Amino acid sequence: MQEHFADILSKEIFPYVSKPAQYIGGEYNTCKKDWQDCTVKGVFIFPDTYEIGMSHLGSRILYDVINRIPRFLMERAYAPLDDMEQLLRKKGLPLFSIESKRPLGDFDFLAFTLQYELSYSNILNIIDLAGIPVWSAERDDSPLILAGGPCAYNPEPLAEFVDAFLIGDGEECFPEVVEMIEKGKQTGWDKRTLLRHMADIPGVYVPRFYEITYFPEQGKIKSITATDGVPSVVYKRVVQDMEHCVFPEKDVLPNMQIVHDRMMLEIMRGCNRGCRFCQAGVVYRPVREKSVEVLRKQAALLEENCGYDEIGLVSLSSADYSCIEKLVTGLMDDFQNQNVSVSLPSLRADAFSIDLAKKVHQVRKGGITLAPEAGSQRLRDIINKNVTEEDVLSAAKAAFSEGWTQIKLYFMIGLPGETYEDLDAMVDLAHKILEIGRKYKVPGLKKPIQITVSASSFVPKAQTPFQWLGQEDKESIGQKQEYLREAFRKNSKIKFNTHNLNTSFLEASFARGDRRLGKVLYRAWQLGCKFDGWTEFFRYDLWESAFTLCGISPTYYANMNYNDTDILPYDHISCGVSKKWLWQELQKAKQGITTLDCRQGPCNGCGICPTLQVDQVYVKRKEND
Amino acid sequence: MTDYRCAFSLLGDRKFLSHLDLLTMWQRAMRRAQIPVGYSQGFNPHTLFSFGPAHSVGVEDEAVYFDITLTKAMRPADLQEKVNAVLPEQIMLHTVKELPARYEALMACINLATYEVQLKEMPDECQAQTRIKKLLQLDHYVMERITPKGVKSFDLRPAIHQLHYAGQGLFIMDILLGNSTQPRPQEVMAACGYAEKDLWNIKRSGLYVVNEKGERRLP
DSSP, X not given: OHHHHHHHIIIIIGGGSSSGGGTOOOOTTOOOOOGGXXXXXXXXXXXXXXXXXXXXXXXXXXXXXXXXXXXXXXEEEEOXXXXXXXXXXXXXXXXXXXXXXXXXXXXSEEEEEOOOGGGHHHHHHHHHHTTOOSSGGGOSSSOEEEEESGGGGSOGGGTTTOSEEEOBOHHHHHHHHHHHHHHHHHHTOOHHHHHHHHTTSTTEEOGGGEEEEEOTTTOOEEEEEEOTTOOSSEEOBOOSOTTTSOOOSSOOOOSSOOSSOSEEEEOEEOOOSOOTTOSHHHHTOSOEEOOHHHHHHHHHXXXXXXXXXXXXXXXSOGGGSTTHHHHHHHHHHHTTTTTOEEEOOSOOSSHHHHHHHHHTTGGGGOOEEEEEESSSHHHHHHTTOOOOHHHHHXXXXXXXXXXXXXXXXXXXXXXXXXXXXXXXXXXXXXXXXXXXXXXXXOTTOOSOOEEEEEEEEOOOOTTSGGGGSOOOOHHHHHHHHHHHHHHHHTOTTEEEEEOOHHHHHHHHHHHTOOTTHHHHHHHHHHHTOOOTTSTTTOXXXXXXXXXXXXXXXXXXXXXXXXXXTSBOTTTTEEOSSOHHHHHHHHHHHHHTOOOOOTTTSSOOOOSHHHHHTOOOBOHHHHHHO | OEEEEEEEEEOGGGGGSOHHHHHHHHHHHHHXXXXXXXXXXXXXXXXXXXXXXXXXXXXXXXXXXEXXXXXXXXXXXXXXXXXXXXXXXXXXXXXEEEOOSSOOOHHXXXXXXXXXXXXXXXXXXXXXXXXXXXXXXXXXXXXXXXXTTEEEEEEOGGGEEEEEEEETTEEEEEEEOSSSOXXXXXXHHHHTTOOGGGEEEEEXXXXXXXXXXXXXXXX
């Protein structure tokens, strides 16, 4: 029967779809286990295409975390492209895992990673393509739907579709959840009993046990009540010892070109810089660095097992890693004459970072990206982006002098407290950088200087100091975009890009949204929404209809300001950083007062270390002991 | 520096990999096997691989050829064994031979491809033979192909070197690779009256060098 299904796929589906390599599995280092021998079988699903999903480090880690346990099996699936979906639906075939090509419905659990809000419609679509009811309440014997990842810090819009959310580092929580599923199968628990037991695992949030009530008039949340004795607040899980935790030594090598096709060497987790708009900077605390020795060993192992010719150092801010120079030099020594290159994404906007990039000969790789985020010092202080104009300009000077000709600048518009003067400052900064380019460009280089200014619209995210603030209204952001477009139009050397207003607006309404958005999501998906993050698929008109049909206003969620006494939709989920501290940060922002990274100064009292009983880990500090 | 000529097969679902995907696959496989592959000089060094006629997505392949330069000579059998130990499933390096100092490039010498096409259902033998005969009797057979740039007409007949029915639903054809548009096996089958949905499998079973006398040898 199973062979028959795989055969149908090979003969009647794969030959007729675009880029079939993304569905065939069988990649080098793929995990293959005997179906019969495994007590629990699941599928890890990245709800976007293979090219994007295979580039995701977290998926690589968790695939290994579960499959390392001999009796558990976890396969993979991704969102099928439109032609594949149409063909499957036409032939009445379910979506399948790419390893054993089994229908998703044959597994015990489906685990989704939540990387961005605009992938939610894909999640419903994938569950439906599996032939499973999308609502949690309508599923009984079918696979359990699990989810985790950064968007799980506000899981509420998905609360009625997902059975259990895993909060925090998956290395800790995920195996325990799978063990519980195993126990449930052995004991013969029904779904509710299993979920109730699961809710006792630290870091697991089972939404059905939390009752939410709302104020009738303005609709804000009146209460969140934990029932059945489940914890009133679910705290995230943390890997304290990054060096000794599970590390995937054998990456599954993609069948086709993917977005980030290189070794991803995670050098540390967490970032303490405290940019007030940044969710990752809050939810991945505390900073935990791995030692240079361990990293060099891991890079060597991965190179040997996978054959990568590029090492990408991965973290939220690689230049902040205590021994970054020592690490880079070490790696370059290790791979001398082996044609392996080292690359450093996510660098800071300063000369030190440019120096590092130069060290790894990144020059030939084209452009460099600097992210001042805001045009003026005043606004950068508000958002606590502790980068000065001098930093940015000296970075640009260093970059041009080293032979770069293309610089990309990332900004946000619609940041709290932004005025048109800040926009003017953004325009000035870009022009100053262009001037520096003209002055310091290496003589004789044929490539012309090109500055790209990319201005995204600020989206307030859950669990950040700006979570209480609504997004600036769409019309007003639109006017600012126009203003900037006009200001940059005169100069052909500066390219100006913005984000789609409706995309950012929808993202904002979900980022701080609550459980009631579930029905809007359902409606939108039914109307045909999917791949909302893709310009060619995004159908804002359908989303508008969905909101209207449900009698829910998206502006309520996107633009509303909360008060300090308000219950936030995700107050029962904690990443360990205290709400009180976040509120203080917001007050400091309003006064334009910055907060230093606690490694450079005293403890800021964010609460992460005492609340979760964890410590920051810095390599330098350890080595000085 | 020593050059080697290699050929590998792609079976089962591996046939859906694209030629470009295979380039990356091989670069990584050679690294895993610790084969001392040579690099070009210059600002952007790249591995010294040189592929023969490309693999087509969806066609099982027993004859994907490439030449490779190594910085240190190895016994071909060792090379083959080391590499086969680190390849994805259903991909196998089946030929490795050392090349002399001067040799003809793959793309310059290979001029014939053999394909085996399996039909889903057994055709009437007589009918299959008649259809083949009819096609081969013609001097020209103009076909249209839809490309991203629009509809393109080409003459399929001159490239068909041989075509016969081997029984059990299996057709075998030799296609000349040359300057004109190269017909796809499914187009040859269409010219015989078998639609794409009637085909079960297409396999490129060999690539050859044919001289004017019609004598063939392996590249």
